[in-house]
Amino acid sequence: MNLIIVESPTKCRTLSRFLGKEYKIEATMGHIRDLPKKKLGIDVEKDFRPQYLLLPQKKEAIKKIKDESKKAKKIFLATDPDREGESIAFHVAYILKIKKDGVSRIVFHEITKPAIEKALANPKKIDLDLVDAQQARRVLDRLVGYKLSPLLWRKIRRGLSAGRVQSVTVRLIVDREREIEKFVPEEFWEIWAKLKKHIGGKREDLPSFLAKLVKKNGKVIKIEDETQAKQVVDELKKANYEIYQVERKEIKQHPVPPFSTSTLQQTAARRLSFSSKRTMYAAQRLYEKGLITYHRTDSFNLAIAAVEKMRQYINSTYGKQYLPEKPNFYKTKSKVAQEAHEAIRPTDVRCQASDIQEKLGREEQRLYDLIWKRAVASQMTPAIWDKTKIETQATSAKNIYLLLTEGKIIKFDGWLKIYRVKEQESERVGEMELPEVKKGDDLNLIKITPKQKFTQAPPRYTEASLIKALEEKGIGRPSTYAPIISTIQGRQYVEKMENQFHPTPLGTTVNDFLVEYFAEIVDYDFTAKMEDNLDEIANGKRKWVPVVKDFYQPFAKQLEGVTKVAERVQVPTEVTEEKCPQCKQGRLVIRIGKFGKFLSCSRFPECDYTAPHVAKLKGVKCPECGGDVVIKKTRKGKQFYGCSNYPDCNWASWRKPK
């Protein structure tokens, strides 16, 4: 009998379906050895020697692997084909005491029979350079986290945390908040003209159309206030209108790639209002039920066999005009993608969400439907639009103005047949019916409308936009996007209000401290630079110890200096209007503790009054009893709106009232 070791127990089951009785398959369930939790576990004096321990929660898995290995003739290490997977393989070899030459490391990027058979026929050795790159990553993260956090305990408050990923994520949110604070809206005006083709004498019912003023005497026009707007409007009222140019063209809209973890999380948030946590929980169950491929991936690749099945399905269900001549391929833009797995797709394209209703919960069903549509659509033909651009010239006594009208009409739906893009729906506004006009046609002005507008402040991050930003900067991995978001909320660094992230005073204080003293580490490019170094280790160009040393030496010096020099920082509190009911002298202030916000007396420690904090919503009253609406949290931490007269009035809602 041969033993194959993989990471996920679901993979075990899938593999055993492909392979015969002569193979036994066991799962490590992720990493099995790691640095100790309670201490640094790195000897910085001795080349950063890491101290690895068996992970206590993996005892069972490790025991199984050990037992099976004794019976096995041959052992294949089939952990994921990436940096972390190579490291897991290394540690499995270590605990099984396999000699270097006896190792059979195999890799496959898709779980299909030919891929596995090919892998089994081509065993390799463990790539020790790749293992070293993982080790450097692990050691660096430990050094940053376990050195910076205690400094925060001393300088700000006990129990705080800092790290390469979480700290820069908080920084994104704090920086965005500052941009919003300092943003000054600027006034500008848009001028829209309603026009109709002029037909000498005869009355004909031709459609009118709207055109937006864009240029004055060949230059882009900017109208800053009402006076300017009025001037232009007056001039345009008396102007002569004629068609300057008409451009019609066909444009192709290509399908979007199948889901990776980050795009799945972003889309499920937008379309289904799922948090990233909820998305991953539902995806996990779909994966375990064998309905989708692995859900933690950064790849857009699909197994060739799966694509072939999708093409057959598309051809027989929708017809050949929906089937491209050749399969569609998608490349990831990300430099840090490791592409160890396929993109997320249904394991069997013939199986639609409605076919397996009984097997699925409601959330699983909705998510499966989304995954199915996105994957199938990715292999369909482009949509074709007829796009029309009409340029109208308005000639007044003094100036020549240019107005623009754009519209598009769908000619062939292609992939949009099954995967409507939400953004598309808003574009329908521009899909107005455009009249048949040609260059030189005279037009009549029907109406002219100036519209006052203001520039908008950048929006606060949502879970979706935050994950997008992290992925673009190469920060975090598919397995960590959802946990990062939980961590920074759990630490009370940020809070989510109406789906948007706001920094708390605590988060802002910690961020400003780190930016002041450890600018390099909370730099947006820190992770990208680290990845470049890790690549050099993986390629054998550099050794891991000097890479870590180059980082650690200046970092240690900085730590020492800041420990001595930096003053203890106060976390600012928000003072409310209310007086302290206990001492009747102080004001109530909002503080952030372990469990979130609470009210206490400004005269602490002289007065130790505390009370739970409830956030009242301004300008809204309870629709049932007229009491105040307060923001509450369920035991699980999900936010909802309730009545302040609870339990006398039990009105509650997930959405913000009115």
Place this chain on the structure above:
DNA sequence: CAGTGAGCGAGCTTCCGCTTGACTT
């Protein structure tokens, strides 16, 4: 399910990334 903050200085907190399953509603 109560409790949270400071400092007293007992013993404690903390990272990122890989994987599920133990709980509860």
